Amino acid sequence: MKSLPAMVIVGAGQSGARAAHALRDNGWDGGITLFGNEAVAPYDRPPLSKAVLLGQKTTAQCALYDEAFYREQRIDLRVDAPVQHIDRAARQVVLQNDRRVDYHRLLIATGAAPHRLTLPGATLAGVHYLRTVADAGEIAGELAPGRRIAIIGAGFIGLEVAATAITRGCEVVVIEAAARALMRAVPEVVAAYLVERHRQMGVDIRFAVQVDRILGERRVSGVRLADGTDIACDCVIAGIGVKPRTELAEAAGIDVADGIAVDDTLRTNDPHIFAAGDVCSFPHRLFRRRMRLECWKNAEDHARIVARNMLERGETYSEVPWFWSDQYDMTIQIAGMPAFGVTTAVRETGAASKIFFALDRDGVLVGASGVGNVGDIARDVRVAQALIARRACIEPALLADRNVKLKPLLAAEVI
Numbered sequence: 001m002k003s004l005p006a007m008v009i010v011g012a013g014q015s016g017a018r019a020a021h022a023l024r025d026n027g028w029d030g031g032i033t034l035f036g037n038e039a040v041a042p043y044d045r046p047p048l049s050k051a052v053l054l055g056q057k058t059t060a061q062c063a064l065y066d067e068a069f070y071r072e073q074r075i076d077l078r079v080d081a082p083v084q085h086i087d088r089a090a091r092q093v094v095l096q097n098d099r100r101v102d103y104h105r106l107l108i109a110t111g112a113a114p115h116r117l118t119l120p121g122a123t124l125a126g127v128h129y130l131r132t133v134a135d136a137g138e139i140a141g142e143l144a145p146g147r148r149i150a151i152i153g154a155g156f157i158g159l160e161v162a163a164t165a166i167t168r169g170c171e172v173v174v175i176e177a178a179a180r181a182l183m184r185a186v187p188e189v190v191a192a193y194l195v196e197r198h199r200q201m202g203v204d205i206r207f208a209v210q211v212d213r214i215l216g217e218r219r220v221s222g223v224r225l226a227d228g229t230d231i232a233c234d235c236v237i238a239g240i241g242v243k244p245r246t247e248l249a250e251a252a253g254i255d256v257a258d259g260i261a262v263d264d265t266l267r268t269n270d271p272h273i274f275a276a277g278d279v280c281s282f283p284h285r286l287f288r289r290r291m292r293l294e295c296w297k298n299a300e301d302h303a304r305i306v307a308r309n310m311l312e313r314g315e316t317y318s319e320v321p322w323f324w325s326d327q328y329d330m331t332i333q334i335a336g337m338p339a340f341g342v343t344t345a346v347r348e349t350g351a352a353s354k355i356f357f358a359l360d361r362d363g364v365l366v367g368a369s370g371v372g373n374v375g376d377i378a379r380d381v382r383v384a385q386a387l388i389a390r391r392a393c394i395e396p397a398l399l400a401d402r403n404v405k406l407k408p409l410l411a412a413e414v415i
């Protein structure tokens, strides 16, 4: 009997590698081919802005699996092998030199790429973005004590790099066009709490300022703001958001809506093609809207479900989002979608630890952002995640009172 073509995965990143593993775990015995366009095997990106830049971890230590794993699991990992096209009619992916590979089911897990600056001077040496191990290597080379680092963008990447750079003895200025930090991620009160900490550590953070141009001859020497102020610096690191890598899907006529549009089983409008991780937008039952997430746990959870659905299990995806960040000795853990909230209840969970609960217009708990010592916030954020999954309506006063345990609220379903 003729065997089926392989399961093919485009994108050897977090989601792609985990999906390959999950296909085996779920009993797929046929071929699995994983195409990546980086020079290295799949790795974890979160340490790049944290332990790697701090010199506490090497990029090699970020690998998701060792070489033996791919051999033992019969996963044909091809690095430096960008997929150029998808031929849906032939059910093939097309590589450089027009080499073609058949697929039984195809997973697109191409992730996201940093938005690039389009200002004058943006192509000067010393302008960096952080997405890959190669980027992290270049930035690590810039962070010597006394160097002046200008970071454009006060999102999570910008703030994490700011924390790392100042810890390494650099002078750091963060320039943000919006009126505050983390605009898309958390309510203002949470952002203000984090910014306060950065300022205490010596980071110069400026809001509502536009960068007009990057200054320098061949290499960056400064940044000119729209009001004419010049900030001298030795390098620029831009963290101004990412865009999903949808080019392959678009060219193949697959639906795209702020990311490859999948249904709640992560299948595209082509029944043989799925998408997972940062690249896709999916309908979230709980929040009753289509969303695209850019976080590690989503990439992991998607991989687990998509592998099962490539095997026709038909499972729906409805996990409550969960995200974390580390800045200085603070951990930030976010469950749900705090930015969808209109009311905040704040619970002090330790000397320097707080949880900010976000409730929507109907009083439904939609998000919880814990900031501080991991031991003081992790348990409550986990319970909040379960409460969010139940669309619980809880009195803000109960949420704010640290003497009221959250777990019994869950058991009692106080909604």
Ligand SMILES: Cc1cc2nc3c(=O)[nH]c(=O)nc-3n(C[C@H](O)[C@H](O)[C@H](O)COP(=O)(O)OP(=O)(O)OC[C@H]3O[C@@H](n4cnc5c(N)ncnc54)[C@H](O)[C@@H]3O)c2cc1C
Binding pocket: 010, 011, 012, 013, 014, 015, 016, 035, 036, 037, 038, 044, 045, 046, 047, 048, 049, 081, 082, 083, 084, 109, 110, 111, 112, 130, 131, 132, 157, 245, 248, 276, 277, 278, 279, 293, 294, 295, 296, 297, 299, 322, 323, 324, 325, 326
């Ligand atoms: C510096 C940094 C720090 C982060 N920190 C955190 C954190 O603290 N907490 C958190 O929750 N999340 C964090 N994230 C986000 C998290 O790492 C991502 O959400 C996750 O990596 C997404 O996984 P993915 O598989 O969708 O995409 P990726 O991991 O980006 O993998 C996609 C892969 O596909 C490849 N590819 C693209 N096009 C092609 C093609 N045509 N052919 C072959 N291969 C292709 C890409 O090069 C890439 O290797 C961080 C991200 C970065 C960059």
